[in-house]
Amino acid sequence: MSQKVVNVAVGIILRGEQTYICKRPDDKHQGGLWEFPGGKIEADETTTAALARELLEEVAIEVHSSDSFMLIEHDYGDKQVRLDIHKVSDFSGEPHGAEGQQGRWVAISDLHLYAFPKANQAILEKLCS
Numbered sequence: 001m002s003q004k005v006v007n008v009a010v011g012i013i014l015r016g017e018q019t020y021i022c023k024r025p026d027d028k029h030q031g032g033l034w035e036f037p038g039g040k041i042e043a044d045e046t047t048t049a050a051l052a053r054e055l056l057e058e059v060a061i062e063v064h065s066s067d068s069f070m071l072i073e074h075d076y077g078d079k080q081v082r083l084d085i086h087k088v089s090d091f092s093g094e095p096h097g098a099e100g101q102q103g104r105w106v107a108i109s110d111l112h113l114y115a116f117p118k119a120n121q122a123i124l125e126k127l128c129s
C-alpha cells in the first residue's frame with residue numbers, strides 16, 4: 001500500500017559540544033522517545049521557514065540561520081517520513097520545552113544513552129563520527 005510521505009524539518013540545536021533534545025509525548029507517533037525538535041513542513045512552506053516556526057513553537061528559540069546536515073527517508077510501516085535535518089547554532093533565546101514536554105542539553109557523546117526513533121540512528125552515527 002502506498003502512503004503519503006510526511007516531510008519534516010528537524011533541528012539539531014548546538015551549543016559547543018551539547019545539543020538540546022526533547023521527549024516526545026506518549027500519545028504521539030514514536031511517543032516516549034527522545035527527538036530533535038521539529039515538525040511537519042506545511043504546504044507552501046520552505047524547510048527553513050518550517051524549521052524556524054517549529055523551533056519557536058516547541059522550544060521557544062529564534063533561529064537566525066541553519067546548515068543543512070542530512071536527509072533521511074524512513075518507513076515506519078504506519079508512517080513514511082522524510083526528515084530534512086539542519087544544524088542550528090545561530091539562535092537566540094534559551095531552549096525549553098515550550099509545549100510542556102521534557103527537554104535537556106546533552107553532550108553529543110552521551111546521545112547514545114537516549115532512546116530515539118529508528119530513523120534517527122543515521123543522525124547519531126553521522127553526528128558522533
Ligand SMILES: Nc1nc2c([nH]c(=O)n2[C@@H]2O[C@H](COP(=O)(O)OP(=O)(O)OP(=O)(O)O)[C@@H](O)[C@H]2O)c(=O)[nH]1
Pocket residue numbers: 006008009010028029030034035036037038039040054079081083117118119120
Ligand atoms: N521532530 C522530530 N520528528 C521525528 C524525529 N525522528 C522521527 O522519526 N520523527 C518523526 O517525524 C514525524 C513528524 O514529527 P512531529 O510529530 O514532530 O510533527 P509536528 O511537530 O508537526 O507534530 P503534530 O503531530 O502535532 O503536527 C513523526 O512521525 C516523528 O515520529 C526527530 O528527531 N524529531
Ligand SMILES: [Mg+2]
Pocket residue numbers: 037038039040054058
Ligand atoms: Mg514536533
